[in-house]
Amino acid sequence: MTDQEALAQAFTALADPTRREIFERVAARPRAVGELADGLPVSRPAVSQHLKVLRDAGLVSARADGTRRIYELDPQGLAGLRDYLDGFWNRSLRAFARAAEQHSHTRQENDR
């Protein structure tokens, strides 16, 4: 899989509001599918399908626990997105950064 494809999958995965909500729930703490589906306005199979998209994008990973599947956040897909966005930020925006610093953006540069 090329970088472009991986990137497209990751952006596509997080573009859908329901899927982003699922991703955020997984990120908050690892959970089984049924628990993830509880409270969401879609059916459990829909959640399974969303989880597959998130898995293929490298954003979450699953481990078996009996008949349950525990999903947790996968740093890999996240890192790809961060690197991609940071490229634009560092290469093209350093000049603008000061002017745009009304938005106090605190971040560690060495934390990856």
Place this chain on the structure above:
Amino acid sequence: MTDQEALAQAFTALADPTRREIFERVAARPRAVGELADGLPVSRPAVSQHLKVLRDAGLVSARADGTRRIYELDPQGLAGLRDYLDGFWNRSLRAFARAAEQHSHTRQENDR
């Protein structure tokens, strides 16, 4: 516009390969619409429509120059995406930090 909506627009904007290509061209250097469309496998109106999506997402901005419109990168949308992803990244570090150093700056997010 809520943060959620803004985020959805930004992710959606970058999910499409053609649109991401246009975004990258704009980021490389400010350009007019016709110049952006040159070499792309889609029509110029399609490029205009893509640029509208990117503008609404706060990822690019336009200024008039005669009959031409010069598009350039807009840091605002990029910052929104970075901030969002950094929240999870820091969380991921907490969960997966075995070989990682300790980080003083952590962002608290509410569990849902």
Place this chain on the structure above:
DNA sequence: GGCATTGGTAAGTCATAACTTACGGTAAGT
């Protein structure tokens, strides 16, 4: 004024993606 250049918008087509219900397969409880 008349014409060319530039680019945004409208309308319609077509592919895809997000959902539903139905079903099957596997592990655990009794």
Place this chain on the structure above:
DNA sequence: ACTTACCGTAAGTTATGACTTACCAATGCC
């Protein structure tokens, strides 16, 4: 062994979004 719980996949429907051509407005040039 039978039943229950959990979850992934199949098939079908529907909404959305990415594209096309046609058209129109604004600016610059002669």
